[in-house]
Amino acid sequence: MLSFDVLVIGGGGAGMRAAIEAARAHECSVALLTKAHPLRSTTGCTGGGINAVLNSADPDDTVEKYIKDTIVGGDYLNDQDAVEFFASQAASAVKELDRFGVPFFRDETGRIAQSRGGGASAPRVCWTLGHAIAHSLYEQYLRYEIYDLSDVFLLDLTVENGRLQGVIALNIQTGTVFPIAAKAVVMATGGAGRIYWQRTTDPVDCTGDGLAICLKAGIALKDTEFVQFHPTALAATGILLSEAARGAGAYLLNRDGERFMSRYEPEKMELATRDAISTAIETEIREGRGYGTGAGAHVMLDLRHIDRGILQDKLKQVYDAAVKFEGLDPSESLLPIRPACHYMMGGIDVVDFKTCTTSIPGLFAAGECACVSVQGANRLGGNALSEVVVFGKTAGAAAAAYAKSQLVSDHASLQDGVSCWQLRFASVRARQSGISLTKIRERLAACMWENVGISRNARSLQVALDTICELKQDYESVEIGDSQQRGNSAFVHYLEVGNLLDIAYAVTLGALSRRESRGCHQRSDFPARDDANFLKHTLISKIDGDFHVNYRPVSITKYLPTERKP
Incomplete structure (x- = not known):
C-alpha cells in the first residue's frame, strides 16, 4: 500500500505550492494526486494578474488599504482576521514567485508593473499570466522528491473515529481502485463552476470533486451561495476576457452605444466590483438595452481606443481570445460579452486560517475549493492567485508539521x-x-x-x-x-x-x-x-444523506459594516 506523510489532492497553483512547501520539510514524504496533468489546471488559465502591495505604481499604497478594499469588496462577509493575515503575506508570496522565475511585466525602472483592478483603491495587480505561474511552480515541484500520481481520480476520504486514515483512488489508465495511507491530506481540487457547464470560464474538469467528497466525509461547506459571475466572458463560448482589459481602460457599451455603468457606478464605472458589473449587464439585457435575445443576448466590450501595442502585449490573452474564438480584432471591433460563472467564494470550511485546518484533524484545504474566508461575498480581481500561493504555502507547511507529530495508524x-x-x-x-x-x-x-x-x-x-x-x-x-x-x-x-x-x-x-x-x-x-x-x-x-443548514458569526476586528455605495 502506498503511504505518505503528506498527500496533496489537486495539481493547480494551491496544490503545487502546498506540495513544494511540505517537501521542503526534511524527512517528510510527499505525494501529489491529480486527475489531470498539473499544467492543465485553472491556475494556468487565469490572465488577470496577482494582487500585492509592492508600491511600484503607488508609493502611498499600504497593506491596511488592501485589507479594507478586500473587506469592502467582500461586502463585509470576510473574516477580517483572516484578511489581515492574507494581505500581510501577499507581497512576500509575489516576491517568492519572482525568485521562482515568474516573468512579471516590468515598469521603466525594472520593478514589477502594477495596475488598478476593480474595487481597488490603488494599483496593486502585478501583471503576469497564471500560465507563467503554473509553469514556474511546476519547475519548483520537479526539484523535490514529490511522488507523482497524475491521471488518478479521488474517490473517497477514509476517516475512522474522527481520525484521517487516507484516501481511496482510481487509476484512470489502468482502472485499478487502490488505497493511499496518509498522515495528512491537503485538499486543493479547485472550484465547481461546471454546475453551470457552458456558462462558466472554468476548465471542463472543475467539477467540485474535493468539495463533494469532504461534504460526504462530514465536513461542512461554507458560503456556497456566493458564486461570482465574471462580467466579461465571450457571449458564445464563456471564454474569459481578463479583468486586465477593464483595468487598461476598456468600455462597456449597450446597444445604444452608451457607457451604461454611469447609471450604476458613476465614480468607478468599469472598475467597479465584478458583482456590480455583472448585475448591471444583466439589468441592461433584461430591460431591452442589450444586443440579441435569449441565451445569445449580450452587451459589448470596447477596446478600440486602446493602443494596439498594449493590446498585443499586456492584453495578449484578451487579444488572442477575441481573434481565435470570435474572429474579431479588438482594435477594430466591439466584442460581444456576457457574464459567466467564474469563481466560488464558498468552499470547504477552514476553521483556522493560520494552518488551513478543517474540522477533521489532519485534513487541510487551500485554493478555490476552500473557504478561509478571505473573499467574503465577492472576490476582487487579482485576489484568486494571491490566495492560491499564500494559503497553498500555509497548508503545506501545516500539513508537514502535523504529519511529523503522528504515528502510523491501522489501515x-x-x-x-x-x-x-x-x-x-x-x-x-x-x-x-x-x-x-x-x-x-x-x-x-x-x-x-x-x-x-x-x-x-x-x-x-x-x-x-x-x-x-x-x-x-x-x-x-x-x-x-x-x-x-x-x-x-x-x-x-x-x-x-x-x-x-x-x-x-x-x-x-x-x-x-x-x-x-x-x-x-x-x-x-x-x-x-x-x-x-x-x-x-x-x-x-x-448527514446520512440529508442536507442541513447552520451558521457561524463573521469575525470582525476593525471594520464595522457600512453600506456599499456606488
Whole structure:
C-alpha cells in the first residue's frame, strides 16, 4: 500500500505550492494526486494578474488599504482576521514567485508593473499570466522528491473515529481502485463552476470533486451561495476576457452605444466590483438595452481606443481570445460579452486560517475549493492567485508539521473502502440500459443558470432544489455506455456529475436560506443587505444523506459594516 506523510489532492497553483512547501520539510514524504496533468489546471488559465502591495505604481499604497478594499469588496462577509493575515503575506508570496522565475511585466525602472483592478483603491495587480505561474511552480515541484500520481481520480476520504486514515483512488489508465495511507491530506481540487457547464470560464474538469467528497466525509461547506459571475466572458463560448482589459481602460457599451455603468457606478464605472458589473449587464439585457435575445443576448466590450501595442502585449490573452474564438480584432471591433460563472467564494470550511485546518484533524484545504474566508461575498480581481500561493504555502507547511507529530495508524478501513468501490465500479460499468448522463448534466446546467444565476428569488430557488432532487434520482439509473475497466473516462465523468449534483444542491440551499442580497448573491425578493440577520457564514452539511443548514458569526476586528455605495 502506498503511504505518505503528506498527500496533496489537486495539481493547480494551491496544490503545487502546498506540495513544494511540505517537501521542503526534511524527512517528510510527499505525494501529489491529480486527475489531470498539473499544467492543465485553472491556475494556468487565469490572465488577470496577482494582487500585492509592492508600491511600484503607488508609493502611498499600504497593506491596511488592501485589507479594507478586500473587506469592502467582500461586502463585509470576510473574516477580517483572516484578511489581515492574507494581505500581510501577499507581497512576500509575489516576491517568492519572482525568485521562482515568474516573468512579471516590468515598469521603466525594472520593478514589477502594477495596475488598478476593480474595487481597488490603488494599483496593486502585478501583471503576469497564471500560465507563467503554473509553469514556474511546476519547475519548483520537479526539484523535490514529490511522488507523482497524475491521471488518478479521488474517490473517497477514509476517516475512522474522527481520525484521517487516507484516501481511496482510481487509476484512470489502468482502472485499478487502490488505497493511499496518509498522515495528512491537503485538499486543493479547485472550484465547481461546471454546475453551470457552458456558462462558466472554468476548465471542463472543475467539477467540485474535493468539495463533494469532504461534504460526504462530514465536513461542512461554507458560503456556497456566493458564486461570482465574471462580467466579461465571450457571449458564445464563456471564454474569459481578463479583468486586465477593464483595468487598461476598456468600455462597456449597450446597444445604444452608451457607457451604461454611469447609471450604476458613476465614480468607478468599469472598475467597479465584478458583482456590480455583472448585475448591471444583466439589468441592461433584461430591460431591452442589450444586443440579441435569449441565451445569445449580450452587451459589448470596447477596446478600440486602446493602443494596439498594449493590446498585443499586456492584453495578449484578451487579444488572442477575441481573434481565435470570435474572429474579431479588438482594435477594430466591439466584442460581444456576457457574464459567466467564474469563481466560488464558498468552499470547504477552514476553521483556522493560520494552518488551513478543517474540522477533521489532519485534513487541510487551500485554493478555490476552500473557504478561509478571505473573499467574503465577492472576490476582487487579482485576489484568486494571491490566495492560491499564500494559503497553498500555509497548508503545506501545516500539513508537514502535523504529519511529523503522528504515528502510523491501522489501515483496515482503507482496504474495506477499496472493496466497496470495486463493487460500485463493476456495477455501473455493467449496466446495459438507463438514463443518459449527458442529459442529466445539461438539464442541471440549464436549471442552475435559469434559477440560481446572477439574480435569484424564493420561487426560482425552490424550482432548482426540486429539479436537482429529480436529477439525483435519475442519476441512480444512469447508463455510462462503457463496460471497459481501463481508461474508462465515462465512469470518471459519471462520478464528476454526481459531485456536481451535490454541490449544486448545496449552492441552491444556501441561496434559499440567505434571505438578503449581499455581494454576488442577489435576491430579487430580498434586495437589501440584512446585517441584523445575515452577517454570518452559511454552513451546509450532509448527514446520512440529508442536507442541513447552520451558521457561524463573521469575525470582525476593525471594520464595522457600512453600506456599499456606488
